[in-house]
Amino acid sequence: ISQLLHGLLLLFAEQDKDILIRAWDALNAVTRTLDSAQQIAHVSDVRDSVKFASMNLQGSELPGFCLPKGIAPLLPVFREGILNGLPEEKESAAQGLGEVIALTCPSSLQPSVVHITGPLIRILGDRFNAGVKAAVLETLAILLMKVGIMLKQFLPQLQTTFLKALNDPNRAVRMKAGIAVGELIKIHPKPDPLFTEMHNGIKNADDSQVRETMLQALRSVVNSNGDKISEIMKKQIYATLISMLNYSEDLTRLGVAGCLGEF
Numbered sequence: 001i002s003q004l005l006h007g008l009l010l011l012f013a014e015q016d017k018d019i020l021i022r023a024w025d026a027l028n029a030v031t032r033t034l035d036s037a038q039q040i041a042h043v044s045d046v047r048d049s050v051k052f053a054s055m056n057l058q059g060s061e062l063p064g065f066c067l068p069k070g071i072a073p074l075l076p077v078f079r080e081g082i083l084n085g086l087p088e089e090k091e092s093a094a095q096g097l098g099e100v101i102a103l104t105c106p107s108s109l110q111p112s113v114v115h116i117t118g119p120l121i122r123i124l125g126d127r128f129n130a131g132v133k134a135a136v137l138e139t140l141a142i143l144l145m146k147v148g149i150m151l152k153q154f155l156p157q158l159q160t161t162f163l164k165a166l167n168d169p170n171r172a173v174r175m176k177a178g179i180a181v182g183e184l185i186k187i188h189p190k191p192d193p194l195f196t197e198m199h200n201g202i203k204n205a206d207d208s209q210v211r212e213t214m215l216q217a218l219r220s221v222v223n224s225n226g227d228k229i230s231e232i233m234k235k236q237i238y239a240t241l242i243s244m245l246n247y248s249e250d251l252t253r254l255g256v257a258g259c260l261g262e263f
Helices: 002-011 017-032 036-041 043-053 075-084 087-102 106-124 130-165 171-187 192-204 208-228 231-246 250-262
Strands: none
Touching: 002 017, 002 043, 036 043, 036 075, 043 075, 043 087, 075 087, 075 106, 087 106, 087 130, 106 130, 130 171, 130 192, 171 192, 171 208, 192 208, 192 231, 208 250, 231 250
C-alpha cells in the first residue's frame, strides 16, 4: 500500500490529463480498500508522498489535486486520523490535510469544503493537547485563505472557535488562532462583533501573556483588514490602547505600541 500511494501520488504531478485521471482512479480504488486502522497508519505515507510529488512543481498547485474532486480519495484517510487517531496521529493528520489543501485549487476544494471543515471544528470543541489544536487552527486558516467565501455557512462556529482559542493557555494555539481570525474577517460581512470580542478580551485579560497575544492578533487583523473596522469601533479600540500605554508590563506596552502603529 505504501508503495502504491507513493507511486500514484507521484503521478499527480504529471501534466498529461489522461495520466492524471487514471492515477486518480487508481488512488481512489486503493484508499477505498483501507479499513480505519489502515487509514490512520498510512497518514505519514501520504504526507511523505505528497511532499515528494510537490518538490519540482512548476506552479504552486499539484495538477492531480486540481481535477474535479481531486483530493477526495485522501479525505477519508485524513478524516479518520483527525477524528479517531491518537493525539500525535490527530496532529499529523491535521497538518497533512493542510499541506494537501495548500496544493489544491479552490474550484477543486469546493465539493469537499463541508467534509473538511466539520471534523476540524468538532476536534477544536474537544479537549485535546496544544499540538492538535494548533495544527487544526493552521489548517482552517489555510482553508480560509484558499476558499474564503465558500466557508460563509460556518462563520458563527468558526468565530466562536477562534475567539475561544485566542484565550488558550498555550501560546502556539493563541498565535495560530490570531492568524485564523485575520482570515475569517476577510469574509465576514459585519465583523464589528468580532472586533468587540477582541477589544473586550484585551481589556479584561488577567494573564499578561494572553493579553499580549491578543494585541498581536489585533495588530495583524488591523494591518490586513483595517478598512473593515467601523469608525465607532476604531475610536473605542484606540482609546483603550492609549490608556494601556502606562501598563507596568513591557509585554503589554510593546503590544499596545505595535497596535497603535497600525492605527
